[in-house]
Amino acid sequence: MKISIVGATGYTGAELLRLLAAHPVAEILYITSESQPDTPIHEIYPHLTRFCEKRLASLADLDAIATESQAIFIGLPHGHAMEVGRKATAINPNVKIIDLGADYRFKNFDIYEQWYKVPHTHRQAQAVYGLTELNRSQVKQAGIVGNPGCYTTASILALAPLVKAGLIDLRSIIIDAKSGVSGAGRGLSLGSHFTELFESVKAYNVAGHRHTPEIEAVLGELAGQELVINFTPHLIPVARGILSTCYAQLQEGVSPEAVDAAYSSLYGDEYFVRLLGRGGYPVTKNTRGTNFCDLGWHVDKRTGRVIAIAAIDNLVKGAAGQAIQNMNVMFAIEERTGLDNAPLYP
Numbered sequence: 001m002k003i004s005i006v007g008a009t010g011y012t013g014a015e016l017l018r019l020l021a022a023h024p025v026a027e028i029l030y031i032t033s034e035s036q037p038d039t040p041i042h043e044i045y046p047h048l049t050r051f052c053e054k055r056l057a058s059l060a061d062l063d064a065i066a067t068e069s070q071a072i073f074i075g076l077p078h079g080h081a082m083e084v085g086r087k088a089t090a091i092n093p094n095v096k097i098i099d100l101g102a103d104y105r106f107k108n109f110d111i112y113e114q115w116y117k118v119p120h121t122h123r124q125a126q127a128v129y130g131l132t133e134l135n136r137s138q139v140k141q142a143g144i145v146g147n148p149g150c151y152t153t154a155s156i157l158a159l160a161p162l163v164k165a166g167l168i169d170l171r172s173i174i175i176d177a178k179s180g181v182s183g184a185g186r187g188l189s190l191g192s193h194f195t196e197l198f199e200s201v202k203a204y205n206v207a208g209h210r211h212t213p214e215i216e217a218v219l220g221e222l223a224g225q226e227l228v229i230n231f232t233p234h235l236i237p238v239a240r241g242i243l244s245t246c247y248a249q250l251q252e253g254v255s256p257e258a259v260d261a262a263y264s265s266l267y268g269d270e271y272f273v274r275l276l277g278r279g280g281y282p283v284t285k286n287t288r289g290t291n292f293c294d295l296g297w298h299v300d301k302r303t304g305r306v307i308a309i310a311a312i313d314n315l316v317k318g319a320a321g322q323a324i325q326n327m328n329v330m331f332a333i334e335e336r337t338g339l340d341n342a343p344l345y346p
């Protein structure tokens with residue numbers, strides 16, 4: 001399996017390199033950076049010393065990258081990935097693309113343009129949304145995968161069983177989610193400054209975060225009808241981890257056992273979804289550095305609401321891990337390959 005990573009100097013690129021170092025089948029051909037070409041990657045990320053000491057190439061090498069690779073992971077800001085995807089697939093129509101950003105996540109390009117404020121220049125209707133547990137059979141056939149966002153992975157996994165089984169009022173969904181700061185990438189900004197973050201928690205992009213239309217599109221497809229949600233993200237002073245707490249009104253007469261059955265039926269056989277059951281409390285630390293999503297749910301008899309909670313590592317199940325899970329599925333490699341490590345604890 002010959003693969004390359006475009007945008008290897010970002011946090012998701014570095015996490016791909018960390019995880020792929022333990023992948024017995026993937027051979028990394030090219031890794032790229034536009035700001036630091038020719039630099040050995042372990043000089044930028046010393047934790048990769050002995051695991052990946054490759055010198056960075058750049059997009060000037062895209063002809064060779066596209067021709068020689070079977071798959072290209074793209075870890076670039078939105079708007080840039082689709083240009084790389086467009087050029088790479090023109091050079092080699094057989095190369096598979098796994099984009100970690102938003103450019104291939106939407107079937108409705110108007111919604112993408114409305115929320116991301118850039119024109120969509122590679123409109124591939126056949127691109128597959130890479131939430132592996134929900135779309136495995138399509139991922140298997142895909143040439144291009146749009147890997148989901150981090151908040152969306154946790155929130156959709158928490159709500160999908162309830163939506164799919166028709167157990168909740170679709171107009172009542174509220175998602176309250178918290179993310180570690182690596183979710184914002186490696187670039188410097190005032191918001192990710194230690195003194196701004198430490199000993200503090202804040203909400204941001206209330207009623208306007210870009211993961212809102214992504215969650216609505218996927219849950220709407222599962223429900224077979226359009227829906228709208230409230231989604232409020234929060235920044236917390238940790239490096240990794242997302243905790244997504246999701247609320248919805250249960251339909252009249254839905255029993256707690258019916259809620260339990262919806263979760264077991266969708267995820268009972270899923271290795272990377274660990275069901276903590278009714279009354280379970282997922283903890284981000286238990287998923288740290290791994291591709292697991294831990295799920296627990298509660299039924300509040302007083303309010304008639306169900307509260308579903310998901311914990312993931314934003315850089316793994318929320319990005320690089322799920323991207324490798326998708327690569328494994330696309331190339332008929334056992335799905336856990338390179339991803340079956342225990343969490344670092346405490």
Ligand SMILES: NC(=O)C1=CN([C@@H]2O[C@H](COP(=O)(O)OP(=O)(O)OC[C@H]3O[C@@H](n4cnc5c(N)ncnc54)[C@H](OP(=O)(O)O)[C@@H]3O)[C@@H](O)[C@H]2O)C=CC1
Binds near residue numbers: 182
């Ligand atoms: N961080 C997270 O938890 C998650 C991130 N994502 C998405 O994955 C993608 C990568 O995120 P992340 O790794 O966090 O981002 P970073 O900001 O950490 O890294 C961005 C990467 O893109 C490159 N880059 C930046 N600007 C340009 C440009 N104009 N042209 C070409 N390359 C550029 C940088 O390379 P260099 O400067 O060396 O050229 C770097 O390798 C984004 O789309 C993000 O939204 C998705 C899920 C989770």
Ligand SMILES: CC(=O)N[C@@H](CCC(=O)OP(=O)(O)O)C(=O)O
Binds near residue numbers: 101148181183235
């Ligand atoms: C903490 C933080 O800033 N998180 C990022 C989401 C990261 C992610 O999943 O990004 P994309 O969907 O854009 O690929 C944010 O809120 O924009």
